[in-house]
Amino acid sequence: MLVCPKMIDIETIREDFPILKRELDGKRLVYLDSAATSQKPNVVIDAVSEYYRMYNANIHRGIHTLSEQATHAFEKVRVKIKNFIGAPDSREVIFTKNTTEAINLVALTWGRKNIGEGDEIMLSPMEHHSNLVPWQMLAQEKKAKLVFPELTADGRLDLQSVENLLGPKTKIIAITQMSNVLGTIVPIAEICKLAHANGTIVLVDGAQSVPHMPTNVQELACDFLAFSMHKMCGPTGVGILWGKSELLEAMPPFMGGGDMISAVWADRFVPNQLPWKFEAGTPNIADVIASGAAIDYLSKLGMANVRAHEIELSAYASKKFSELQGVTLYGPRDPELKGGVVSFNMDGIHPHDLGQIVNEDGVAIRVGHHCCQPLMRQMDVMGTARASFYVYTTTEEIDMLVDALQKAQKVFGHVAVR
Amino acid sequence: MSLSDELYRETILDHYHRPRNQGELKGDNVLSVDGVNPLCGDELTLFLKVEDGKVSDLSIKSRGCSINTASASMMTEAIKGQSVERVNELISTFKDMMMSADEVNVPEEFEDLEALQGVKKYPVRIKCALLPWNTLIEGLRSAESGANPHMVTTE
Numbered sequence: 001m002l003v004c005p006k007m008i009d010i011e012t013i014r015e016d017f018p019i020l021k022r023e024l025d026g027k028r029l030v031y032l033d034s035a036a037t038s039q040k041p042n043v044v045i046d047a048v049s050e051y052y053r054m055y056n057a058n059i060h061r062g063i064h065t066l067s068e069q070a071t072h073a074f075e076k077v078r079v080k081i082k083n084f085i086g087a088p089d090s091r092e093v094i095f096t097k098n099t100t101e102a103i104n105l106v107a108l109t110w111g112r113k114n115i116g117e118g119d120e121i122m123l124s125p126m127e128h129h130s131n132l133v134p135w136q137m138l139a140q141e142k143k144a145k146l147v148f149p150e151l152t153a154d155g156r157l158d159l160q161s162v163e164n165l166l167g168p169k170t171k172i173i174a175i176t177q178m179s180n181v182l183g184t185i186v187p188i189a190e191i192c193k194l195a196h197a198n199g200t201i202v203l204v205d206g207a208q209s210v211p212h213m214p215t216n217v218q219e220l221a222c223d224f225l226a227f228s229m230h231k232m233c234g235p236t237g238v239g240i241l242w243g244k245s246e247l248l249e250a251m252p253p254f255m256g257g258g259d260m261i262s263a264v265w266a267d268r269f270v271p272n273q274l275p276w277k278f279e280a281g282t283p284n285i286a287d288v289i290a291s292g293a294a295i296d297y298l299s300k301l302g303m304a305n306v307r308a309h310e311i312e313l314s315a316y317a318s319k320k321f322s323e324l325q326g327v328t329l330y331g332p333r334d335p336e337l338k339g340g341v342v343s344f345n346m347d348g349i350h351p352h353d354l355g356q357i358v359n360e361d362g363v364a365i366r367v368g369h370h371c372c373q374p375l376m377r378q379m380d381v382m383g384t385a386r387a388s389f390y391v392y393t394t395t396e397e398i399d400m401l402v403d404a405l406q407k408a409q410k411v412f413g414h415v416a417v418r
Numbered sequence: 419m420s421l422s423d424e425l426y427r428e429t430i431l432d433h434y435h436r437p438r439n440q441g442e443l444k445g446d447n448v449l450s451v452d453g454v455n456p457l458c459g460d461e462l463t464l465f466l467k468v469e470d471g472k473v474s475d476l477s478i479k480s481r482g483c484s485i486n487t488a489s490a491s492m493m494t495e496a497i498k499g500q501s502v503e504r505v506n507e508l509i510s511t512f513k514d515m516m517m518s519a520d521e522v523n524v525p526e527e528f529e530d531l532e533a534l535q536g537v538k539k540y541p542v543r544i545k546c547a548l549l550p551w552n553t554l555i556e557g558l559r560s561a562e563s564g565a566n567p568h569m570v571t572t573e
């Protein structure tokens with residue numbers, strides 16, 4: 001695909017995000033924590049308020065005009081998401097409250113039905129707790145086993161190790177497409193080939209990848225994909241589970257309640273069709289509708305352009321960081337192989353202190369274990385500092401981060417260290 | 419004063435870079451208590467020896483931020499060799515100092531600990547400073563009752 005980075009007009013984009021104008025103690029906000037949650041453009045903020053002002057009503061259950069409008073707007077978003085991820089059918093798009101809930105849904109329905117004693121669940125060593133703990137819970141319940149392929153020294157997934165571990169007992173691979181700590185991009189299409197040849201299905205944690213690069217589930221050929229709208233210009237409270245319809249059809253329902261049934265008697269029920277079978281109770285209507293505005297916003301920019309912008313930023317950050325003394329960087333170096341994150345530590349300064357000192361200059365970064373404690377243990381660190389980028393991030397902001405880091409070194413330098 | 423001057427005073431950085439009473443305490447009657455901060459993953463282990471109503475020895479093994487490490491280091495210096503009764507007083511004075519809005523009058527044992535008053539303005543960091551002390555409370559409780567100590571968390 002032809003990519004033209006010039007397509008991202010950064011000044012215009014920044015105008016769309018009102019929070020970027022905020023000042024903190026007289027310092028301009030430098031928001032470098034988009035991997036935790038992204039900022040929201042005006043179109044998304046307005047969509048939430050427009051729904052409450054103009055057509056707030058419950059969906060799927062009224063014949064009055066407002067309910068019809070709300071239902072229509074809600075279901076339209078399902079189609080937008082289907083198109084955004086290249087899915088064949090919008091019945092395969094299920095709304096949850098976040099990535100975490102989407103993964104738990106699969107573990108508790110597909111997993112409970114299909115995983116038995118001695119079966120193996122393959123995860124990577126860099127999973128977020130939300131793609132680890134649900135599988136630990138399932139494995140405990142079913143006496144199943146978790147297996148982990150190796151990482152290479154520079155934090156890429158070792159595909160040979162995936163292949164070696166695949167066996168007759170491997171029922172599912174649940175794996176991130178982009179590490180929220182290392183930025184590592186995992187070659188999902190290749191993993192799906194290996195897995196499917198072995199009769200294993202693949203769940204992709206797309207929480208970090210879907211917001212930052214083009215996604216096509218049919219090209220990836222994965223079986224499930226989970227992601228969160230709040231990391232991609234959308235509001236909090238909306239997650240997506242996409243799954244192949246054959247799998248979703250065969251799964252038992254998740255939660256019981258209104259909307260997920262087609263008929264109920266005193267002692268039994270018939271579950272609803274897809275996708276509503278998995279959507280019990282009143283959903284987050286306003287935020288789903290506003291998620292549609294986020295999808296439109298990103299589609300207009302073009303996800304290939306978003307990705308190109310972040311590759312540029314990663315390359316720039318890599319150059320700037322190499323000018324700093326006493327810094328350890330984690331994860332792949334090649335900007336083409338990683339997302340727009342820089343994870344690092346500075347000699348003699350704990351990440352917690354680093355985060356606080358740069359905050360003084362209005363620079364927001366994440367510090368700590370990033371919900372990846374097993375990976376931190378493997379890297380033998382207590383935590384890292386992480387700067388993460390998005391469409392509205394500028395190279396100037398990376399300069400400001402680097403300046404703030406140098407200041408931290410000064411603060412901590414005036415007593416002889418180590 | 420900027421945050422860096424206010425928070426990262428010389429005394430704090432000195433204890434951070436050269437923490438006192440670090441490492442594992444071995445021998446009879448030493449009990450150990452773990453403390454964790456789930457927010458940032460910091461962990462510490464406190465080793466405590468209580469004999470004849472006194473904290474006869476203690477040490478800390480930790481990998482934490484400057485505030486956490488300095489607070490732990492200063493704490494060990496302030497209480498080593500003191501009676502349990504006095505230690506309990508110091509614990510409550512320290513908590514008062516960290517929790518109250520005003521400057522608190524501090525005892526002579528707090529010569530260094532006083533520097534942590536600057537942390538008060540940064541609520542997330544108060545937890546870092548309190549973790550060693552809360553771990554100590556659990557250690558004393560365990561020493562008194564003979565019950566196994568529980569893991570202490572900041573939350």
Ligand SMILES: Cc1ncc(COP(=O)(O)O)c(C=O)c1O
Nearest residue numbers: 098099100128130180207208228
């Ligand atoms: C890789 C990855 N997976 C899962 C999650 C969980 O997302 P959520 O908190 O929206 O459920 C995150 C978010 O931090 C993430 O980075």
